Amino acid sequence: MAAGLMSNREVIPQRLAIRAMRDSGYKSTAHAAAELIDNAVQVEAKTVEVFIIEERELVNNQERWRIKQIAVVDDGCGMDETVLQMALQFGNGTHLNDRKGIGRFGMGIPNSSISQCRRVDIWTWQAGADNAITSCIDLDAVESGEMVVVPEPAHSPLAPMWRQWSHTAGSSESGTLVAWSKPDRVTWKGSKATLDHIELLVGRIYRKFLARGLVIRFAVVRNGMIQTDMDRNARTNDPLYLTSPSCTPLPFDSQPMFRPYGETGEERFSIEFKGTKHDVFLRFSYAKDEARIRDDGKNPGDEAYGKHARANVGVSVVRADRELELDTSWVNRDLRERWWGAEIEFPPELDEVFGVTNNKQSATHFSEMAAYYSDENREQDWKERRDEWEADGDLRLHLVDVCNRLATHLNKIRSLLRQQTAGARTAKQQRHEDKVADRATEKFKERQEEGFGVEQDHVPLDKRKIQEDLVEKGYAEKQAREIADAVEDHDRQVIFVIKDNPESTSFFHPDFLPGVTEIVFNAKHPAYSLLVKMLDPDLITDDVDSLKARIYGASDTLKMLLCAWARYEMEEREGARRDKVKEVRQEWGKMAHQFLAGSDVEPIAISVDG
Numbered sequence: 001m002a003a004g005l006m007s008n009r010e011v012i013p014q015r016l017a018i019r020a021m022r023d024s025g026y027k028s029t030a031h032a033a034a035e036l037i038d039n040a041v042q043v044e045a046k047t048v049e050v051f052i053i054e055e056r057e058l059v060n061n062q063e064r065w066r067i068k069q070i071a072v073v074d075d076g077c078g079m080d081e082t083v084l085q086m087a088l089q090f091g092n093g094t095h096l097n098d099r100k101g102i103g104r105f106g107m108g109i110p111n112s113s114i115s116q117c118r119r120v121d122i123w124t125w126q127a128g129a130d131n132a133i134t135s136c137i138d139l140d141a142v143e144s145g146e147m148v149v150v151p152e153p154a155h156s157p158l159a160p161m162w163r164q165w166s167h168t169a170g171s172s173e174s175g176t177l178v179a180w181s182k183p184d185r186v187t188w189k190g191s192k193a194t195l196d197h198i199e200l201l202v203g204r205i206y207r208k209f210l211a212r213g214l215v216i217r218f219a220v221v222r223n224g225m226i227q228t229d230m231d232r233n234a235r236t237n238d239p240l241y242l243t244s245p246s247c248t249p250l251p252f253d254s255q256p257m258f259r260p261y262g263e264t265g266e267e268r269f270s271i272e273f274k275g276t277k278h279d280v281f282l283r284f285s286y287a288k289d290e291a292r293i294r295d296d297g298k299n300p301g302d303e304a305y306g307k308h309a310r311a312n313v314g315v316s317v318v319r320a321d322r323e324l325e326l327d328t329s330w331v332n333r334d335l336r337e338r339w340w341g342a343e344i345e346f347p348p349e350l351d352e353v354f355g356v357t358n359n360k361q362s363a364t365h366f367s368e369m370a371a372y373y374s375d376e377n378r379e380q381d382w383k384e385r386r387d388e389w390e391a392d393g394d395l396r397l398h399l400v401d402v403c404n405r406l407a408t409h410l411n412k413i414r415s416l417l418r419q420q421t422a423g424a425r426t427a428k429q430q431r432h433e434d435k436v437a438d439r440a441t442e443k444f445k446e447r448q449e450e451g452f453g454v455e456q457d458h459v460p461l462d463k464r465k466i467q468e469d470l471v472e473k474g475y476a477e478k479q480a481r482e483i484a485d486a487v488e489d490h491d492r493q494v495i496f497v498i499k500d501n502p503e504s505t506s507f508f509h510p511d512f513l514p515g516v517t518e519i520v521f522n523a524k525h526p527a528y529s530l531l532v533k534m535l536d537p538d539l540i541t542d543d544v545d546s547l548k549a550r551i552y553g554a555s556d557t558l559k560m561l562l563c564a565w566a567r568y569e570m571e572e573r574e575g576a577r578r579d580k581v582k583e584v585r586q587e588w589g590k591m592a593h594q595f596l597a598g599s600d601v602e603p604i605a606i607s608v609d610g
């Protein structure tokens with residue numbers, strides 16, 4: 001074959017390789033910028049500064065500010081000529097075999113840079129900024145074939161503008177500046193949106209470093225001047241909401257919004273890999289009562305702090321003190337998911353086990369584990385799965401125990417959150433439930449007047465015991481007190497209570513307290529979600545199709561409950577026991593007839609045609 005033909009058949013054509021690398025999977029400009037901050041943290045910088053430089057540009061016949069450069073400056077140890085060239089090579093670096101720090105993969109500066117812009121320049125110094133050296137990657141030159149190797153570093157004192165804008169560049173003995181120019185893939189066009197998103201993400205990714213004193217500054221530059229209203233330091237963004245001060249909106253900027261789950265909020269596991277044991281930590285938290293129960297009756301999810309929590313939903317995956325991602329694979333669609341926090345932390349030695357990607361944005365094996373805890377896979381035999389993974393040498397086998405505990409704790413926290421606001425009713429719910437409780441109280445009194453009184457009818461009301469019982473069932477102190485006050489104020493003999501009781505097979509049971517009877521629904525029983533919650537007045541809308549679906553669903557559930565009773569009665573042996581069951585059914589039917597007779601509930605008419 002002719003040599004000329006061979007020359008056009010490179011195994012990895014340079015132009016195509018660069019295009020593929022530009023699509024390397026960074027989720028946003030904020031994630032790409034985090035790679036540059038990683039390098040600064042790796043070399044123990046005390047201050048990192050992120051500059052967004054804007055210029056006026058004509059857009060649709062209107063002048064707008066548009067990003068022209070993004071730069072990251074640090075006061076770390078700087079680089080010599082050899083290290084600088086390595087830093088601009090794909091897949092090279094000084095931490096390739098380092099299993100102690102946050103680096104290792106050798107893709108940070110070049111990959112993250114070309115994912116956002118067409119040129120990256122680095123100035124770095126180890127004896128003052130006047131002695132800085134510089135090199136670059138220019139994609140236009142690479143794609144044209146003009147640049148095939150990293151340019152030899154050249155002496156180039158740091159420009160005065162950088163020294164003017166930076167708090168450290170002009171005074172630090174050593175440091176590095178990475179500048180992105182010709183940005184063509186920046187996620188957000190304007191500086192404010194870019195700054196806000198970078199700040200939120202960086203505050204979460206490096207929260208442990210910020211808590212130890214690392215300063216990360218963000219600043220926008222226009223017309224060569226720092227914009228004072230867009231010049232600020234990153235604040236801690238803790239998805240467990242246990243850290244203060246933080247960037248959480250008022251009133252939780254200066255106090256934790258969540259509390260630790262369990263005695264310490266932390267559980268340690270040991271994973272043996274390649275003959276060595278490594279510690280893995282699980283940490284959990286959930287919202288304080290005051291975050292979810294408001295005196296003004298407003299929905300906390302609509303408040304600024306509730307929306308902030310919504311943006312931090314997921315399991316925080318932390319490697320070497322740096323967050324890789326907030327994994328939403330473990331989250332369901334319930335809006336209450338925002339009110340718990342979870343973190344799993346592991347060392348770089350377990351990168352293969354967790355499936356850490358080279359851009360440090362996810363742990364794929366850990367994310368995949370979430371699917372095995374979904375409803376459709378919940379009943380599968382874990383022993384069978386373990387045996388299969390062991391036979392295949394599947395590294396996910398090492399994650400089974402820790403993920404089992406993660407799923408178990410999350411389910412328990414979800415039960416706590418459901419119970420936490422069980423007594424916190426909206427105005428519509430309160431009117432509805434109170435009306436039913438008052439009607440039931442009237443029927444209780446009718447039975448007494450007809451000569452069917454029982455000892456419970458004459459026990460005097462004890463508000464303290466009612467409050468204590470409700471708190472024991474998981475109600476917040478405030479809600480328990482309000483319910484007990486309402487019982488006294490309205491002379492109620494009946495109240496409706498919700499409790500998670502996964503150990504019980506009962507749909508409901510009565511609890512007889514001094515002066516009041518509690519009808520306790522088991523929120524873990526399917527009948528509760530398929531019947532009681534299905535007809536929650538707060539969830540019924542003007543959408544006819546939705547209303548029909550809810551009513552049909554509740555009707556089907558009621559019919560299935562009656563079928564369950566019929567089968568229960570059928571399976572009793574003929575004789576005294578079956579007769580007793582029938583008698584109970586008939587007597588309950590008589591009581592139900594009396595309680596429902598004279599009801600002021602109007603039948604609902606729904607057109608089949610919609």
